[in-house]
Amino acid sequence: MSTRRDFLQKIGLSAITIPFLTESEQMKEQSSNNPKYDGPVLRVAIMGLGGYGTIVAEAMKNCKSAKLTGVISGTPSKIKNWQAKYNIPEKNCYNYENFDAVKNNPDIDAIYVITPNSLHKEQVIRVAKAGKHVICEKPMAINAKEGQEMVDACKKANVKLLVGYRMHFEPKTLEIIRMRKEGELGKTLFFQGLSGFVIGDPTQWRLNAKLAGGGAMMDIGIYSINGARYMIGEEPSWVTAQETKTDPVKFKEGVDETIQFQFGFPSGAVASCLSTYNMNNLDRFFLDAENGWAEMWPSTNYGPIMGRTNKGELNYPHVTHQTVQMEEMSAIILQGKKPIVPVDGEEGLRDLKIIDAVYEAVRTGKKVMLK
Numbered sequence: 001m002s003t004r005r006d007f008l009q010k011i012g013l014s015a016i017t018i019p020f021l022t023e024s025e026q027m028k029e030q031s032s033n034n035p036k037y038d039g040p041v042l043r044v045a046i047m048g049l050g051g052y053g054t055i056v057a058e059a060m061k062n063c064k065s066a067k068l069t070g071v072i073s074g075t076p077s078k079i080k081n082w083q084a085k086y087n088i089p090e091k092n093c094y095n096y097e098n099f100d101a102v103k104n105n106p107d108i109d110a111i112y113v114i115t116p117n118s119l120h121k122e123q124v125i126r127v128a129k130a131g132k133h134v135i136c137e138k139p140m141a142i143n144a145k146e147g148q149e150m151v152d153a154c155k156k157a158n159v160k161l162l163v164g165y166r167m168h169f170e171p172k173t174l175e176i177i178r179m180r181k182e183g184e185l186g187k188t189l190f191f192q193g194l195s196g197f198v199i200g201d202p203t204q205w206r207l208n209a210k211l212a213g214g215g216a217m218m219d220i221g222i223y224s225i226n227g228a229r230y231m232i233g234e235e236p237s238w239v240t241a242q243e244t245k246t247d248p249v250k251f252k253e254g255v256d257e258t259i260q261f262q263f264g265f266p267s268g269a270v271a272s273c274l275s276t277y278n279m280n281n282l283d284r285f286f287l288d289a290e291n292g293w294a295e296m297w298p299s300t301n302y303g304p305i306m307g308r309t310n311k312g313e314l315n316y317p318h319v320t321h322q323t324v325q326m327e328e329m330s331a332i333i334l335q336g337k338k339p340i341v342p343v344d345g346e347e348g349l350r351d352l353k354i355i356d357a358v359y360e361a362v363r364t365g366k367k368v369m370l371k
């Protein structure tokens, strides 16, 4: 049977202080860890030095097996700032025109693409052609056709393609998945996912269909799609969806404001979800099963994630999601580690196929069957 400590070690969290151990247990725990890390280090260049790129860079400061060694940006002043802040040499700095030259840079193993959604496809394919591994932010692309091209290009170039699904390494999320997998909840029956917030500045790229590839569904609704899959533990076989638009000026053609959508799974389980750019306080997952239930609220923000089941509160310590993600992705890329929940290009593609089906269901008003 897995213990709590086995579980934390499996997900690479053994080096953090664990509050539910006694002081002497904690000291034993710490002395059993090698304080001087001398394993492999993934050297990463970030492409797109915006809001999320900054969060990832800050979180990587605390990684032992991943290090920021380069940048790719269209803004020279940001490059200068990042060079000073993260000690990045001139030879590891690129812009969007010249980054193919990263091919000849031995200081960079992988590029983390953190730019607007519709740019991911071309950028990821160029990185693959330059022979570097790629981590790409969610949504991996703006539709499944593009996602497939990215998966194919990375396969052809023999590089790894990972997607920034940070929740796949979050301890409370993983504990619910463990309970479900080990049958502690019984047969899963129903998932509810609520994902939304009120978006601000109407001029931002997230409200520009060309750059965002859609609206709330691409940005935040994807968490409920991905969450439905890892909480239920199956792939949906059908989708229905309905759109509501209260502000067609802010949410122009091609930018969805609010979509409610439903999934059916092969086992008979069902899901009911909401994706919106026009309501706050929506970051909640609920899983109902034959012998129990699990709730997370908040379920996907930067945390602390709060979770409880019919057995009580989940007391795992808060971790910085992006630090754990980068440690785990280093192990996946450099050591072939298999994550508990996949984060590869195929996983990104599964969500894109479902997003395509949600949009088709909105457009046609019909139930869309998934292969």
Ligand code: NDP
Residues within 6 Å of the ligand: 047, 048, 049, 050, 051, 052, 053, 072, 073, 074, 075, 078, 114, 115, 116, 117, 119, 137, 138, 139, 164, 165, 166, 205, 211, 219
């Ligand atoms: P920002 O707007 O804050 O940053 C995007 C950066 O991309 C810009 O600062 C810019 O950097 C670069 N860029 C290149 N071309 C363009 C363009 N035409 N318009 C605007 N920016 C451009 O966005 P975020 O960092 O919030 O989002 C980036 C990606 O990360 C998205 O795919 C988003 O979904 C994802 N994301 C994921 C999160 C997660 O929790 N996993 C959280 C937030 C975002 P530069 O000036 O250096 O070129």
